[in-house]
Amino acid sequence: MNGPSTAAETTPAPVTRLEFDVSWSPGFVSAYLLDGDEPTLVDAGMYSPDNETELDLEPTDVDHVVVTHPHIDHVGFVEHLVETGEPRVYAPDAYRRTLSTPLSTVERRIERTVAEAGVPEKMADAATAFTLERVREVREALPADSVDVWIRDGESIDVGGRQFDATTTGGHQREHLCFGVDLDGERALFSGDMAIRTFRAVAVHAGLEPSQREALAAYDEALDRLEAIDADRVYPGHGPVHTELREAIRTARESLDRLLERTEAALRPSGTHAVHAAAARTDDVSSGPWLPEAIAALVALERAGRAESYLEDGVRYYVPVE
Numbered sequence: 001m002n003g004p005s006t007a008a009e010t011t012p013a014p015v016t017r018l019e020f021d022v023s024w025s026p027g028f029v030s031a032y033l034l035d036g037d038e039p040t041l042v043d044a045g046m047y048s049p050d051n052e053t054e055l056d057l058e059p060t061d062v063d064h065v066v067v068t069h070p071h072i073d074h075v076g077f078v079e080h081l082v083e084t085g086e087p088r089v090y091a092p093d094a095y096r097r098t099l100s101t102p103l104s105t106v107e108r109r110i111e112r113t114v115a116e117a118g119v120p121e122k123m124a125d126a127a128t129a130f131t132l133e134r135v136r137e138v139r140e141a142l143p144a145d146s147v148d149v150w151i152r153d154g155e156s157i158d159v160g161g162r163q164f165d166a167t168t169t170g171g172h173q174r175e176h177l178c179f180g181v182d183l184d185g186e187r188a189l190f191s192g193d194m195a196i197r198t199f200r201a202v203a204v205h206a207g208l209e210p211s212q213r214e215a216l217a218a219y220d221e222a223l224d225r226l227e228a229i230d231a232d233r234v235y236p237g238h239g240p241v242h243t244e245l246r247e248a249i250r251t252a253r254e255s256l257d258r259l260l261e262r263t264e265a266a267l268r269p270s271g272t273h274a275v276h277a278a279a280a281r282t283d284d285v286s287s288g289p290w291l292p293e294a295i296a297a298l299v300a301l302e303r304a305g306r307a308e309s310y311l312e313d314g315v316r317y318y319v320p321v322e
């Protein structure tokens with residue numbers, strides 16, 4: 001963690017921004033500590049022994065922990081805080097339903113998605129195992145029994161004397177919530193991995209599970225919802241605290257358009273599956289967001305009438321529309 005650092009020019013009084021090192025771009029994830037009678041942490045960083053040494057925060061300093069979405073870099077310290085203090089933990093209600101699906105079922109869903117995406121048979125088991133491990137990791141970092149309050153879309157929840165207004169914002173992650181909060185006369189938006197000022201968060205809605213097919217529709221809907229929100233200041237999980245919600249939404253829309261264009265350019269009359277489409281964007285499709293984004297983009301192209309698909313030996317191929 002590079003802090004806790006209070007960026008006075010971007011962060012008004014009651015908010016302290018905590019930064020945790022992560023090994024992927026942009027190299028850090030932020031959590032926000034709201035001061036007051038009942039200190040509240042929004043998101044819980046990335047766990048690592050180094051980050052723990054750096055976290056000069058007594059667990060007893062935190063009365064509430066609010067989670068925007070169950071990704072490992074946002075829930076890393078939940079268990080640490082629960083084991084050493086007594087915070088109330090709040091998480092998206094949709095995640096509770098996800099947790100009710102046994103891992104064996106998740107594994108079968110991943111296998112099916114991996115096969116349909118065109119992952120070669122000799123690599124399919126490794127791809128499934130790797131993806132399942134990421135799911136397991138998050139479940140261990142944020143198990144159901146560490147959550148006290150499940151928050152639904154549209155709900156307004158009292159968190160230590162402050163109202164948190166939840167809006168569901170999928171696309172990056174299917175259970176993702178953004179929270180509008182009145183802070184010191186300003187309207188704040190704790191936006192998790194949405195509304196990042198300088199780049200678009202990857203569209204890994206459901207990773208390599210079948211509902212990844214809904215990723216771009218969900219992302220669009222989330223951006224529409226964010227567009228309807230007023231916020232004076234946005235506190236995202238990555239990138240700077242900013243006052244440019246509309247601009248951040250525009251950046252994301254443009255980036256999604258480019259994703260569709262690049263995916264469309266990869267369509268061949270002989271048939272393009274998701275691994276082909278991902279390989280048009282990266283040399284290594286085996287990890288990272290490439291394959292899930294390709295799955296999502298191909299589906300979006302077909303729904304927009306820009307591609308057609310067919311199944312052959314369990315693999316879904318897309319062709320340009322003549």
Ligand SMILES: [Zn+2]
Nearest residue numbers: 071172173193
């Ligand atoms: Zn995330």
